[in-house]
Amino acid sequence: MGLELYLDLLSQPCRAVYIFAKKNGIPFELHTVDLIKGQHLSDAFAQVNPLKKVPVLKDGDFILRESVAILLYLTHKYKVPDYWYPQDLQARARVDEYLAWQHTTLRRSCLRALWHKVMFPVFLGEPVSPQTLAATLAELDVNLQLLEDEFLQNKAFLAGPHISLADLVAITELMHPVGAGCQVFEGRPKLAAWRNRVEAAVGEDLFREAHEIILKAKDCPPADPTTKQKLMPRILAII
Amino acid sequence: MGLELYLDLLSQPCRAVYIFAKKNGIPFELHTVDLIKGALPVCHPRVQTDGTKSCETGFLALQGGAQAMEGSAFSSHHLPCWTLPGQHLSDAFAQVNPLKKVPVLKDGDFILRESVAILLYLTHKYKVPDYWYPQDLQARARVDEYLAWQHTTLRRSCLRALWHKVMFPVFLGEPVSPQTLAATLAELDVNLQLLEDEFLQNKAFLAGPHISLADLVAITELMHPVGAGCQVFEGRPKLAAWRNRVEAAVGEDLFREAHEIILKAKDCPPADPTTKQKLMPRILAII
Numbered sequence: 001m002g003l004e005l006y007l008d009l010l011s012q013p014c015r016a017v018y019i020f021a022k023k024n025g026i027p028f029e030l031h032t033v034d035l036i037k038g039q040h041l042s043d044a045f046a047q048v049n050p051l052k053k054v055p056v057l058k059d060g061d062f063i064l065r066e067s068v069a070i071l072l073y074l075t076h077k078y079k080v081p082d083y084w085y086p087q088d089l090q091a092r093a094r095v096d097e098y099l100a101w102q103h104t105t106l107r108r109s110c111l112r113a114l115w116h117k118v119m120f121p122v123f124l125g126e127p128v129s130p131q132t133l134a135a136t137l138a139e140l141d142v143n144l145q146l147l148e149d150e151f152l153q154n155k156a157f158l159a160g161p162h163i164s165l166a167d168l169v170a171i172t173e174l175m176h177p178v179g180a181g182c183q184v185f186e187g188r189p190k191l192a193a194w195r196n197r198v199e200a201a202v203g204e205d206l207f208r209e210a211h212e213i214i215l216k217a218k219d220c221p222p223a224d225p226t227t228k229q230k231l232m233p234r235i236l237a238i239i
Numbered sequence: 240m241g242l243e244l245y246l247d248l249l250s251q252p253c254r255a256v257y258i259f260a261k262k263n264g265i266p267f268e269l270h271t272v273d274l275i276k277g278a279l280p281v282c283h284p285r286v287q288t289d290g291t292k293s294c295e296t297g298f299l300a301l302q303g304g305a306q307a308m309e310g311s312a313f314s315s316h317h318l319p320c321w322t323l324p325g326q327h328l329s330d331a332f333a334q335v336n337p338l339k340k341v342p343v344l345k346d347g348d349f350i351l352r353e354s355v356a357i358l359l360y361l362t363h364k365y366k367v368p369d370y371w372y373p374q375d376l377q378a379r380a381r382v383d384e385y386l387a388w389q390h391t392t393l394r395r396s397c398l399r400a401l402w403h404k405v406m407f408p409v410f411l412g413e414p415v416s417p418q419t420l421a422a423t424l425a426e427l428d429v430n431l432q433l434l435e436d437e438f439l440q441n442k443a444f445l446a447g448p449h450i451s452l453a454d455l456v457a458i459t460e461l462m463h464p465v466g467a468g469c470q471v472f473e474g475r476p477k478l479a480a481w482r483n484r485v486e487a488a489v490g491e492d493l494f495r496e497a498h499e500i501i502l503k504a505k506d507c508p509p510a511d512p513t514t515k516q517k518l519m520p521r522i523l524a525i526i
Contacts, residue, residue: 096356103390
């Protein structure tokens with residue numbers, strides 16, 4: 001049994017792993033774990049990951065969680081082009097810096113923007129107060145500004161002149177609020193230009209394919225009561 | 240100018256960086272950033288031959304010229320310093336501070352934030368023993384897995400445990416409801432269990448038979464609630480045994496030195512009103 005990836009493209013970290021594996025021609029068996037249906041909470045999936053999260057990588061008996069760890073594992077094992085995670089000490093440090101920073105900042109804001117704007121009201125039928133939504137969008141705004149000012153600055157990509165793991169993680173994060181209908185790139189020409197460069201570097205078709213699901217988030221049918229009841233506690237713990 | 244590290248040992252990520260650099264004999268100039276005073280890097284003023292005051296590290300106040308900033312709290316592009324306004328170094332250093340966080344590494348003109356990135360940079364640059372970040376693909380992946388997981392889980396709980404149990408009431412004079420504290424400690428409990436069940440399991444250290452960056456980051460995180468008086472290792476013999484192994488591998492003296500400040504967190508004097516007012520918004524945004 002070769003490499004297996006457990007993914008749901010609704011999930012940002014899963015999109016980053018999917019794009020990376022596809023772009024680099026890394027062969028894998030895809031197991032789709034449908035988060036909306038609560039498949040990640042099943043006993044079967046708990047055998048794969050007791051933490052009940054995606055993405056998960058399975059390479060023979062070796063099971064690995066955390067998208068950043070998975071991206072690095074794939075980088076080292078499959079000898080991908082250097083620019084993804086450069087050998088150069090300082091260029092690599094820039095990638096590491098972004099990958100560390102994003103967990104509690106941009107990733108968090110993007111997740112909350114999607115859930116507060118769309119998923120709670122549309123999927124779960126749970127209203128979100130205007131104040132909560134406003135606070136979430138304000139926090140997103142702050143982090144978008146930090147992304148531009150502290151990471152992108154005047155470079156073509158986040159870590160330098162070439163695309164890297166940092167750009168892949170960042171762009172997939174930003175597609176979350178885009179899927180929620182937030183105008184993330186309006187009034188941010190620098191970020192919009194970067195976005196276009198990243199999409200071109202990834203390849204339009206692959207980029208579109210990876211983001212098909214998140215871009216239809218607003219059309220997500222409401223959860224049935226059983227599913228909702230099963231999902232709510234975990235969602236409230238995470239969002 | 241060699242390697243410089245901007246640290247406050249009150250901060251968990253700073254302790255991890257400090258221990259790692261010291262343990263591996265990596266030479267660095269320490270700039271202590273006193274978070275409790277709300278001050279940015281403490282610099283050492285000197286008087287130039289023309290009578291003007293400047294700072295040996297070239298830190299500048301962007302506004303207000305030569306005002307005493309010592310002891311004042313954060314403001315966005317300021318540093319406490321005696322200096323003249325408008326010098327070009329101010330913009331260069333402002334690149335370090337906009338995130339207003341420690342630790343920060345400065346290696347010549349290269350400035351790096353985020354403790355995980357700093358630990359990896361030091362690992363690669365100084366050719367430390369392999370076990371810290373093994374070449375072996377799967378062992379390394381285990382280290383990466385922990386370093387990624389901890390940001391939003393154990394790190395978060397440990398930080399909240401310290402602030403809800405000690406820092407808000409003692410330092411800031413802000414009461415914390417029993418419900419909030421209970422929820423925080425319950426969350427800490429969950430993450431301690433995950434640390435044991437999902438990461439440590441039956442291994443000597445988190446990523447295998449040897450200490451690694453993962454253990455260093457985890458142990459410094461756990462010393463936060465320990466400093467707050469939480470009985471983190473009570474009823475957790477597996478975790479307690481791991482803790483002892485980590486301390487032995489780091490070295491007792493270095494471990495004690497790095498944790499002196501956090502272990503005195505409960506004795507922290509209350510903040511004066513000005514400092515409190517300046518720190519509160521940022522603390523509320525982070526905690």
